Amino acid sequence: MKRVLFVFGTRPEAIKIAPLIHKFKNDQAFVTKICVSAQHRQMLDQILSIFKIVPDYDLNAMKPNQTLFDLSSFILSKLNDVLDDFNPDLVFVHGDTTTAMIASMAAFYKQIKIAHVEAGLRTNKLYSPFPEEANRQIIGVLANYHFVPTQNAKENLLKENKNPENIIVVGNTVIDSLLFMKEELEKNSILKEQILKELARYYHFNEERKIILVTGHRRENFGQGFQDLCKALKQLALNNENVDIIYPVHLNPNVHEVVNAMLKDIKNVFLIPPLRYEEFVYLMDKSYFIITDSGGIQEEAPSLSKPILVTRNDTERPEAVQAGSAKLVGTDTQKIVQEAQRLLEDTKEYEKMSKNVNPYGDGKASEKILEYLKQKG
Numbered sequence: 001m002k003r004v005l006f007v008f009g010t011r012p013e014a015i016k017i018a019p020l021i022h023k024f025k026n027d028q029a030f031v032t033k034i035c036v037s038a039q040h041r042q043m044l045d046q047i048l049s050i051f052k053i054v055p056d057y058d059l060n061a062m063k064p065n066q067t068l069f070d071l072s073s074f075i076l077s078k079l080n081d082v083l084d085d086f087n088p089d090l091v092f093v094h095g096d097t098t099t100a101m102i103a104s105m106a107a108f109y110k111q112i113k114i115a116h117v118e119a120g121l122r123t124n125k126l127y128s129p130f131p132e133e134a135n136r137q138i139i140g141v142l143a144n145y146h147f148v149p150t151q152n153a154k155e156n157l158l159k160e161n162k163n164p165e166n167i168i169v170v171g172n173t174v175i176d177s178l179l180f181m182k183e184e185l186e187k188n189s190i191l192k193e194q195i196l197k198e199l200a201r202y203y204h205f206n207e208e209r210k211i212i213l214v215t216g217h218r219r220e221n222f223g224q225g226f227q228d229l230c231k232a233l234k235q236l237a238l239n240n241e242n243v244d245i246i247y248p249v250h251l252n253p254n255v256h257e258v259v260n261a262m263l264k265d266i267k268n269v270f271l272i273p274p275l276r277y278e279e280f281v282y283l284m285d286k287s288y289f290i291i292t293d294s295g296g297i298q299e300e301a302p303s304l305s306k307p308i309l310v311t312r313n314d315t316e317r318p319e320a321v322q323a324g325s326a327k328l329v330g331t332d333t334q335k336i337v338q339e340a341q342r343l344l345e346d347t348k349e350y351e352k353m354s355k356n357v358n359p360y361g362d363g364k365a366s367e368k369i370l371e372y373l374k375q376k377g
């Protein structure tokens with residue numbers, strides 16, 4: 001039996017890797033163990049509890065506002081022990097976080113094979129997103145299997161002369177999770193009641209009012225970028241009294257300190273803590289459109305038919321922009337206000353951007369990864 005170790009540490013990795021973990025855990029061909037770095041703590045634990053994942057190893061790496069040096073060196077040294085203890089044949093990493101990059105490095109040092117899920121995304125600008133573009137490229141150099149979400153991602157890897165036999169187009173596992181959650185919301189009335197009760201602590205839905213949902217956390221937007229975004233949100237809130245802006249604020253102090261200082265006193269801006277995944281999916285579905293710099297939300301919004309304004313200058317996920325459901329607006333205050341106002345006022349533009357498109361897969365990515373590796377033996 002093949003011994004497989006999943007290593008991850010942040011909220012989005014957990015959301016996206018959860019369906020794959022369940023597939024492997026339920027298959028007798030593999031002995032599967034889970035190691036969380038806990039680069040995130042509360043935001044990770046929320047997801048572990050939702051998807052009922054119990055880690056075998058927990059590195060407990062999160063320290064408030066720690067540097068990339070501290071985080072990277074801590075995870076690398078702890079993984080040495082984990083890899084010695086479990087001695088896996090294959091290590092799974094996801095995406096572009098520091099945890100993923102360091103885990104692939106650790107596996108490489110032990111000459112253990114690496115499977116990279118959500119491989120091949122590129123801006124080809126090392127500082128945008130920072131440090132994620134470099135992280136993903138480094139993992140790409142070390143990985144043995146590249147599970148890419150789209151044809152475009154495959155082509156990025158072919159340009160880097162990766163062996164085509166090791167590049168497998170499967171879609172993005174985020175759609176597996178999103179569809180699972182959507183189905184839960186549709187069929188589970190108790191869950192829906194719980195969500196409404198929880199959200200009522202922060203917000204009361206009113207059909208007459210449009211909701212703009214906002215998130216943000218990218219390092220390259222810290223400082224001026226977040227200030228300019230907040231100025232735009234303030235202007236939008238004051239100009240549109242019939243619109244509510246709901247902003248679940250990331251726990252990174254570089255984000256929540258600025259956002260709270262600049263927006264807390266505006267009556268139609270609701271600053272709330274990070275939401276559990278099911279609550280967030282519900283809120284995305286209820287929103288009119290989304291303003292975000294998040295990678296995962298860029299992938300989820302198009303399959304919920306929600307337009308997105310992406311507060312970044314570059315995206316490694318061009319498919320939604322090409323499909324017409326996302327626009328890159330950077331953090332320029334006037335540009336954000338102008339594009340958001342357009343979505344609020346111009347019905348044709350809104351309809352154009354809210355087509356149901358799904359460039360990121362059919363919800364079967366995890367199944368395809370499992371089947372591929374089973375056939376490999």
Ligand code: UD1
Pocket residue numbers: 010011012039040041042043044062063064065066071096097098099130131132217219251252253
């Ligand atoms: C990290 C990832 C980023 C990913 C994002 C998803 C890196 C370099 N960054 O960014 O790629 O898109 O997660 O959200 O890997 N904090 C808490 N509790 C939590 C989580 C974070 O208090 O549950 C605070 C801590 O002060 C922590 C800080 O946020 O030190 C920053 O966390 P970190 O993981 O370094 O960066 P993110 O901005 O979350």
Ligand code: UDP
Pocket residue numbers: 011012015215217248273274275276277278280281293294295296297300
């Ligand atoms: N998300 C969530 N609660 C929130 C905000 C986001 O569950 O309050 C989910 C969202 O649906 C998506 C993922 O978290 O699946 C995105 O995480 P984040 O934006 O932190 O990271 P990124 O995707 O940019 O790496």
